[in-house]
Amino acid sequence: MNNIHKLYKQLYKTYGSQGWWPIMGYGYHKNDYSFPRDKNEIFEVCLGSILTQNTTFTSVVKSLQNLQNIGCLSVDTIEAMNEDKLKRAIKPSGYFNQKARYILEFIKFYKSLDGGIPTREELLEVKGIGEETADSILLYGYNRLEFKVDAYTKRVFTHFALVDEKAKYSDIKYLVQDSLKECIKDETELLHTYQEFHALIVEHSKRYYSKKPYGRGCFIKL
Secondary structure: OOHHHHHHHHHHHHHOOOOOOOEOOOEOOOOOOOOOOOHHHHHHHHHHHHHOOOOOHHHHHHHHHHHHHOOOOOHHHHHHOOHHHHHHHOHHHOOHHHHHHHHHHHHHHHHHHOOOOOOHHHHHOOOOOOHHHHHHHHHHHOOOOOOOOOHHHHHHHHHOOOOOOOOOHHHHHHHHHHHHHHHOOOHHHHHHHHHHHHHHHHHHHHHHOOOOOOOOOOOOOO
8 A cells, every 4th residue: 555545545534435526406425426417417517616716615506506596507508698697696606707708618618529528638628627627527527537636635745745845736646546546456446536535635634734834733644
């Protein structure tokens, strides 16, 4: 067992299944990996992944709730919305002018897939979709083996000297993927580990890595 896998095991033992990605009207689905269950839930994950850029998921939920309340939580209903109405609905997530444009650009791309699964390269060509958003869409929306890295991940890994402070997104992503593949050979188990690991890092980091000095009080030992 390498240190990446050891970190995952300790986090999972402490916090258990996280049930990401939460779905409106259902919530977190701990130990149920059948989500997303249909095209509407897939789109909701994609939408949430765009909205969560530079904000908290609590704010994203408020935006999604606003869209749900006005009956506009699907591809077609959002596409048909007045853009100003869309901006007002997603305002809790911040950067609403920018995000509204990103959402509408993504919808064009999403509809062009005609139900297919996008590649990471294709997603990165869409305006407003960076590496973290692309991996979030693929990991949680399409159940693809693409680990999602965020600022919390880098803080935790830097604290344990698993990566250098100058490590790039791709350095961390492929370190995690390669390390977990060494220990987990079953692809389904590996996918669920990717999904849980990111969520566990977030849960742990909210407690110990959200304020400087990062890692203060952290009890994990590698």
